Amino acid sequence: MELLPLLLACSLLLTVAAPARDITDACASQINDFQHLNSSGLHLTLHHPLSPCSPAPLQSDLPLSAVLTHDDARVAHLASRLAGEAVSSRPTSLHKKIKAAGIADSLAATVPLTPGVSIGVGNYVTRLSLGTPATSYAMVVDTGSSLTWLQCSPCVVSCHRQAGPIFNPRASSTYAAVPCSASQCGELQAATLNPSACSRSNVCVYQASYGDSSFSVGYLSKDTVSFGSGSFPNFYYGCGQDNEGLFGRSAGLIGLARNKLSLLNQLAPSLGNSFAYCLPTSSSSGYLTIGSYNPGQYSFTPMASSSMDGSLYFLSLAGMSVAGSPLAVSSSEYSSLPTIIDSGTVISRLPTSVYTALSKAVAAAMSGTPSAPAFSILDTCFQGQASQLRVPAVNMAFAGGASLKLATRNVLIDVNDSTTCLAFAPTDSTAIIGNTQQQTFSVVYDVAQSKIGFATGGCS
Ligand SMILES: *[C@@H]1O[C@H](CO)[C@@H](O)[C@H](O)[C@H]1NC(C)=O
Numbered sequence: 001m002e003l004l005p006l007l008l009a010c011s012l013l014l015t016v017a018a019p020a021r022d023i024t025d026a027c028a029s030q031i032n033d034f035q036h037l038n039s040s041g042l043h044l045t046l047h048h049p050l051s052p053c054s055p056a057p058l059q060s061d062l063p064l065s066a067v068l069t070h071d072d073a074r075v076a077h078l079a080s081r082l083a084g085e086a087v088s089s090r091p092t093s094l095h096k097k098i099k100a101a102g103i104a105d106s107l108a109a110t111v112p113l114t115p116g117v118s119i120g121v122g123n124y125v126t127r128l129s130l131g132t133p134a135t136s137y138a139m140v141v142d143t144g145s146s147l148t149w150l151q152c153s154p155c156v157v158s159c160h161r162q163a164g165p166i167f168n169p170r171a172s173s174t175y176a177a178v179p180c181s182a183s184q185c186g187e188l189q190a191a192t193l194n195p196s197a198c199s200r201s202n203v204c205v206y207q208a209s210y211g212d213s214s215f216s217v218g219y220l221s222k223d224t225v226s227f228g229s230g231s232f233p234n235f236y237y238g239c240g241q242d243n244e245g246l247f248g249r250s251a252g253l254i255g256l257a258r259n260k261l262s263l264l265n266q267l268a269p270s271l272g273n274s275f276a277y278c279l280p281t282s283s284s285s286g287y288l289t290i291g292s293y294n295p296g297q298y299s300f301t302p303m304a305s306s307s308m309d310g311s312l313y314f315l316s317l318a319g320m321s322v323a324g325s326p327l328a329v330s331s332s333e334y335s336s337l338p339t340i341i342d343s344g345t346v347i348s349r350l351p352t353s354v355y356t357a358l359s360k361a362v363a364a365a366m367s368g369t370p371s372a373p374a375f376s377i378l379d380t381c382f383q384g385q386a387s388q389l390r391v392p393a394v395n396m397a398f399a400g401g402a403s404l405k406l407a408t409r410n411v412l413i414d415v416n417d418s419t420t421c422l423a424f425a426p427t428d429s430t431a432i433i434g435n436t437q438q439q440t441f442s443v444v445y446d447v448a449q450s451k452i453g454f455a456t457g458g459c460s
């Protein structure tokens, strides 16, 4: 990830007028984001959260240290969710707000909210259209959560600042609020890990909370969702009346986790039960496809099943090598923790013993390069920039023969203009294949056949 050059470029833009047009020109082809439906599924453009071409870019001066702090919060909440712990996330104030706003006066104030995954700042962005006539919204894509929601007027309590107008249900002829008796209302508990509630007018109220202090609360609704020429009636989603937190300037979130209410599951009858993406760097664009895909190019690994959380995507890491040599750990260490693959975690987390062996092997292979002090959660750092250094090949092998042959940009992350660090960190709870390692690979989640595939050259 070329975070720092991008941040510098963006801060320059604030002071120099002329280059702004250059960036705009560079993004012009992406501004009308590609949306195409054909027999091989639905094809959408995907943007890096810090890309200047994103329809909802994060604040461009966000330091990498802040990105990594949010990343740690996301990882901690994924881990606590898997451990079945309820970590409090301002539940009391959230309940008070909901009641004060009259959104749901039947809400049981004694039930604590279970936070979901911290949205953090690592999630990628695409566009979705909603309603009749259809209007388009910039949405964060999250494989770690299930319910899709977006900010809805009249924003009874609060809407964050978003790019473009806020969805107005009254302007859509196909909009309907979902009653409390609907089966979809009963499915909210599994989708959001929070109980649903019922409004005075008998409309089902959802509460999606994301671990840090981010949350969205509002009415469960249905309307026609569309992407280019493809439209799908009766899509269930949250119409957010109180939306607070780290959502950038996006309108809301698309949930791609494995749950009845996720976008994937709702579109699966029309498109097929799989999705694929290529996560771009901050200076390129990638894609998200939903539906059938060409299996030929991929190497596959089975999705592992877990009783801990059926909505996350588990797989089995089987081995790692540096410059062709396997790491000096016994093979059982790789499976010593459950492992998930996640689009929103920036830095991969490995079992501590595996991480230590990786760090040593990379440092040994780069012994000619002067080392540098640790940076935030990254402790294996070197003087220089990744693109200028000789970096050993790092390979991640998965059960069944799938592998990620990491390029330099997937191994090292430049933390400032004189330092680059190994983009992995140790963990004792849940191992995670994060997005720095996935960048520019094609990754397919074939839920129908319970397997995950990797292929190179994804974003090109
Ligand atoms: C469907 O569209 C995508 C994106 O334009 C394209 O890459 C793919 O080849 C198309 N598939 C078929 C079967 O036409």
Ligand SMILES: *[C@@H]1O[C@H](CO)[C@@H](O)[C@H](O)[C@H]1NC(C)=O
Pocket (backbone or CB within 6 Å): 372, 373, 374, 375, 376, 381, 415, 416, 417, 418, 419
């Ligand atoms: C870059 O980060 C390293 C590692 O934390 C630090 O030692 C160094 O002082 C930083 N350099 C600059 C120019 O900020």
